[in-house]
Amino acid sequence: MDIRDAYVVRDAVNAGEVSAREVAEAALRRIEEADGTLKAFLTVEPERVLARAGEIDRKVKDGPLPLAGVPVAVKDNLCTKGLRTTCASKILEDWRPPYDATAVARLEAAGAVVVGKTNCDEFAMGSSTENSAFQATRNPYDLDRIPGGSSGGSAVAVAAGMATLALGSETGGSVRQPASFCNITGLKPTYGRISRYGLVAYASSLDCVAPMGNSPRDIALLLSQVAGRDGHDSTSSPEPVPDYEAELRRPVKGMRLGIPKEFFGEGLDAEVRAAIEAGVKNAESLGCEIAEVSLPHTPYAIADYYIIAPAEASSNLARYDGVRYGYRVDAPRDLLDMYQRTRSTGFGAEVRRRIMIGTYALSSGYYDAYYGRAMKVRTLIKRDYDLAFEKVDALVSPVSPTPAFKIGEKSSDPLSMYLSDIYTVTANLAGVPGVSVPCGFTREGLPIGLQLLGRQFQEGALLRLAQSYLDAFAPQAPALRV
Amino acid sequence: MPITREEVLKIADLARLHFDEGELDAFTVQFQGIMDYIEQLKQVDVEGVEPTSHVSLAPDFEKHMFREDEVAASLPAETSLAGAPDAAAGHFRVPKVL
Numbered sequence: 001m002d003i004r005d006a007y008v009v010r011d012a013v014n015a016g017e018v019s020a021r022e023v024a025e026a027a028l029r030r031i032e033e034a035d036g037t038l039k040a041f042l043t044v045e046p047e048r049v050l051a052r053a054g055e056i057d058r059k060v061k062d063g064p065l066p067l068a069g070v071p072v073a074v075k076d077n078l079c080t081k082g083l084r085t086t087c088a089s090k091i092l093e094d095w096r097p098p099y100d101a102t103a104v105a106r107l108e109a110a111g112a113v114v115v116g117k118t119n120c121d122e123f124a125m126g127s128s129t130e131n132s133a134f135q136a137t138r139n140p141y142d143l144d145r146i147p148g149g150s151s152g153g154s155a156v157a158v159a160a161g162m163a164t165l166a167l168g169s170e171t172g173g174s175v176r177q178p179a180s181f182c183n184i185t186g187l188k189p190t191y192g193r194i195s196r197y198g199l200v201a202y203a204s205s206l207d208c209v210a211p212m213g214n215s216p217r218d219i220a221l222l223l224s225q226v227a228g229r230d231g232h233d234s235t236s237s238p239e240p241v242p243d244y245e246a247e248l249r250r251p252v253k254g255m256r257l258g259i260p261k262e263f264f265g266e267g268l269d270a271e272v273r274a275a276i277e278a279g280v281k282n283a284e285s286l287g288c289e290i291a292e293v294s295l296p297h298t299p300y301a302i303a304d305y306y307i308i309a310p311a312e313a314s315s316n317l318a319r320y321d322g323v324r325y326g327y328r329v330d331a332p333r334d335l336l337d338m339y340q341r342t343r344s345t346g347f348g349a350e351v352r353r354r355i356m357i358g359t360y361a362l363s364s365g366y367y368d369a370y371y372g373r374a375m376k377v378r379t380l381i382k383r384d385y386d387l388a389f390e391k392v393d394a395l396v397s398p399v400s401p402t403p404a405f406k407i408g409e410k411s412s413d414p415l416s417m418y419l420s421d422i423y424t425v426t427a428n429l430a431g432v433p434g435v436s437v438p439c440g441f442t443r444e445g446l447p448i449g450l451q452l453l454g455r456q457f458q459e460g461a462l463l464r465l466a467q468s469y470l471d472a473f474a475p476q477a478p479a480l481r482v
Numbered sequence: 483m484p485i486t487r488e489e490v491l492k493i494a495d496l497a498r499l500h501f502d503e504g505e506l507d508a509f510t511v512q513f514q515g516i517m518d519y520i521e522q523l524k525q526v527d528v529e530g531v532e533p534t535s536h537v538s539l540a541p542d543f544e545k546h547m548f549r550e551d552e553v554a555a556s557l558p559a560e561t562s563l564a565g566a567p568d569a570a571a572g573h574f575r576v577p578k579v580l
Contacts, residue, residue, distance in 0.1 A: 307523070
């Protein structure tokens, strides 16, 4: 049973040609076979998966379901009722949420089967999935390399055929970057397009639930099920959800694509640059018009992000205090000692570092100089996008300045890890959608992703461009290592 | 701006974090490096620029931020307490405060 295409799976299950249980068994067999090496999953409960698939088999007898029996992997910072949700942190090691995230609940209502919870950087803070308290996930194209992050486990689950689709989350590029490192498609939706209810908060003004899959078409199918207003999240948008399948059928000819010159400067790997430039030529051959544009505040984006995200994180993560859920240190002397030692031993180094940066930036005497200024720079970054989108329909760029790096290569130098997010963070600061689509491989066989960025709520146009691109120019992938 | 060990300790106290003596010097150096990088925000001319705390998405977005104050179902107390490290008698139990 090939589970790589969501339409193939759901059509077969709806037609009764294969059962959801057989699909689930195929996914579980692949996890059993590959995940000992790849380490993409933190929790898989086979009995629960099969019971859930059995329910779908009973339900489809009453009528077709849009995601009937489709195996989905879910990042471990999305709440799943009764199923362990750790955020890859010791502080939530044994936590079982009392409710489902809205995105998870909507997927399940559409017939999808959650096969397991995937590894990530702790509380989604990182770009390599190495900052997990439990394990480092491996890139299926080179086992000595990272899969990207923070949604690395979700990317690998899809890339290695252990799930058809996956949910990740994005705060600064955490779905686009691992998608690009693993040769799959990842969508960062417009801020507010998908409810954040049940997504464990990191930086609330940036966080998005973000889907991953083997094709833009599959992601459009998923998005049409999970997008839309949710009363549990006041920042979820009331904007109507378009018919993404219809959007994909429209032509790309005549679309105007902008090349942001700041995304092609110093630090861009030569092979990545060559692949993206070839990708731009390919897009031109599909009938798109190409123009150079400028996003002049891009050089300040990382500094801006590393004030805003940690500031919000320092506030959001105050809730982990050893009182209401999660880990508490043994034998505390008093309340203050309990807070301090629970948080210091429960959080990993990167989470503590960001809480410290955020606390500093918000502290008395520094607020205006750091957080106040960062919010103004954010306005300028957003304005750059507004001006660019007056001239073009979408932007084309690399996703990451380099292909996947070696495990351990950047883990001792946090700033070098932060800088690898340079082409992705601005979309989060501006709230615009972005897609990473496979566009080539390095000589060593490492995947390279091409990024498309669009106007707010233009996910349909981005997915159409991405699908047209793949239909014509999908790169030939080398064999997986597992 | 130089950041001293004492400042790191003060921030850690505000954040309810604790750093061991052995890790404090290394952390301070790393923290300083990151804050030095962030200093470049000071080069940006932000005169007259409004701050963006949130990317608001529609002109009428505020009306969706609020709902009627109506009574609705919530989690039962025992469910809310189920994940607590120490719950007793329908409450979260913590070390003695007074």
